[in-house]
Amino acid sequence: MLQSSKNYNGPLIRLNPNDNVLIAREPLTIGHQVALDGESVRLRAQVAAGHKVAARRIAAGEPIRKYDTVIGVAARDIEPGDHVHTHNITLVDFDRDPGFGLDVKPVDYVAPEQRATFRGIVRPDGRVATRNFIGIMASVNCSATVIRHIADYFTPERLRDYPNVDGVVAFAQTSGCGMSSPSEHFDVLRRTIAGYARHPNLGGVLIVGLGCERNQVGDLLDSQGLKTGKAVHALVMQNTGGTRATIEAGIEAVQAMLPVANDIVRTPVPVSHLKIGLECGGSDGFSGITANPALGAAMDLLVRHGGTAILSETPEIHGVEYMLTRRAVSPEVGQKLLDRLAWWERYTRGQNGQFNGVVGPGNQQGGLANIFEKSLGSAMKGGTTPLQAVYEYAEPIDRAGFVFMDSPGYDPVAVTGQIASGANLICFTTGRGSMFGSKPAPTLKLASNTPMFTRLEEDMDINCGLVIDGERSIEEMGQDIFDLIVRAASGERTKSELLGLGDNEFVPWHMGIVS
Structure with a gap:
């Protein structure tokens, strides 16, 4: 290292x-x-x-x-x-010894009373939020336009009386019908929608369906254990009276939720309540030297303070998975990771995809020759602490520490799954300059090199190129990232938030056929 x-x-x-x-x-x-x-x-x-x-x-x-x-x-x-x-x-594949648990080291946890804190929003049930949105979910693409019209009604001027609400955001999606059901794809879509509906960063939720889709609103609610009430509302367009009537009813529903959502205060809470999704995109030859290992150092700090770091992008650990299986707390955890990789091998067989070796043009231009080289840097984001658990896409994360969630490498899809799993903040490393943002959990972007940071400073939150420049060590950069995470979790706006990004990055994983 x-x-x-x-x-x-x-x-x-x-x-x-x-x-x-x-x-x-x-x-x-x-x-x-x-x-x-x-x-x-x-x-x-x-x-x-x-x-x-x-x-x-x-x-x-x-x-x-x-x-x-x-x-x-x-x-x-x-x-x-x-x-x-x-x-x-x-690129030549070769056998790798998983060495389950061989590199597991005890974590030097910080005593609870000495742990770092951030100013979070504590929900009545004890969940802790970093932001406070009202979210509108579409059960199917057929209701996507309606939910966007509802969200668009709530301009900054109309939200002026609710200063504690960060916004009303529509999570439109392109599936929900024309798909096999039951199926793994169907289950993943419902799990993803439900993960957002339960997210602590949403102070209120409206779910809108068409009425004849496979992903029926009533079945969605029942299957995911969601109940309507003051904070959760549901509308079906064919029952409500059509497009215009549903938009009006949706606006009314959100207006009823706004006063309750606004009634919050930020209070000091331990950073053990933070779940950080780790993402990289537009990587270059410096990503594995600066931003990724520095983020890993920050995640080691977070884990020591009781928090959770979520590594994903399964194709981007291909070839270096032993770096993680050797840190698995049990053979079962390590084997679950290998099982997900075996699934990916079957899923991508015969395709010219990243899992099979080919990285994107930007990665190649930045100096990365193949997926093994990209994976080598990507895995570093997870730091050095034990791998506590492996989760499927959008599965609720119930273990603290360093964990892995299965996902594609495609940034919007991976981050959507992490947020659905419970991530309340995203850290995104980039060497080429990804222009990414997310809601309801904000994204911090970490630049791998100074020239790119300088050129795109309006989009980048922190310059990890200072490591190459000789101004910061990996450990010092990790501390800087950790401090920035605490400030962002406390409400300080990220660059992507200041630019208004995040309304179009809700992209659930499409796994199956469209028929």
């Missing part, structure tokens, strides 16, 4: 003494003289920042090691100073 005392003054970064590739700290031109293992070597290609350079001769078929981890094999002989990327790396 990256050492906090690394000196990044030179043009190339060595992450581990056993590595046979180095990382370009800055753009390097062909012919540039660099020191490789004590010898001056001329670069044989132009190399972009974050990309890899061969530290020595690598024979065809020889493993390529980064962080002393195999990320592929040389497709042909590679000479010192060569650019090492997709053109000369081949």
Whole structure:
């Protein structure tokens, strides 16, 4: 792993003494003289920042090691100073010993009376919120336009009398009918909607359906144990009188919930009430050097204070899953993670998807050659504490500490599942500059490098490129992130909130056929 005392003054970064590739700290031109293992070597290609350079001769078929981890094999002989990327790396799968529990270390928990606090919103049933929205859910795409019209009615001017309400937000979605039911896809959709309806960050909920869809509102409520009342309302368009009548009835229902939702105060509560969803997108060659390990350090702090860190994006641990199974608190927890990966192997068989090796164009441009290399950085977000549990997508998370929730790597889908599982804040690392926000749980965006942070500062919340710049260690950056999390959980607006993002990022996982 990256050492906090690394000196990044030179043009190339060595992450581990056993590595046979180095990382370009800055753009390097062909012919540039660099020191490789004590010898001056001329670069044989132009190399972009974050990309890899061969530290020595690598024979065809020889493993390529980064962080002393195999990320592929040389497709042909590679000479010192060569650019090492997709053109000369081949992804070769290999057996990995899961080593269940071998790296489990006891957590040095902070005493309850000494734990950090944030100013949270305590609901009557004891749940703790970081934001206070009223949410409108669509049981089916056919009611999506109606719920948006209801939400749009509640302009800042009309909410002026309710200063403690963060907004009225419509969670439209594109499924709910034309799908197999019963099915895993059907169950996931209902579980996701219910997870949002129960979320502590929603002070009131309105669920709107059409009436003839497969995902019937009444069955949805009954199957998920949701009951209508002061804080939960339901409407069915075909019973209410159509589009215009349902919009009017929905506005009336929200108006009735606003005074109750507004009647809250923020009070100091332990950060053990925080559940942080961990996400990365638009990654680059610096993500696994700065933002991801720094976020991991922050999550180690959070776990020590009794909080919960939720790692997801199952395709993006493919190839390094042993880093997590070795931290599993039991063989059963480790095996559940392997079972989810086996499911993904079946699910993606024959497809040109990320799980099978191909990362997105932005990842490749940023220096990541394949899914093993991306996974290596992605897994670092989870820190070093024991893996306490593994959950399915949108399954309620009932264990504190570091946990894993199965999801695709696609950012909106993964974050939707994390929020449905109970995440009340999201930390999103990016090297290319993802413009992402989420509701009702806000997103903090962590930039992996200073040039991108400077270019996109209006969207980025914190610059983890300071690690590469030599201004912060991983541990110091982790503390900075932890402090920012506490402030954001207490109500400080994130950059994505200031920009108004998050209304269109509710994207439940579509798993099955459309018929």
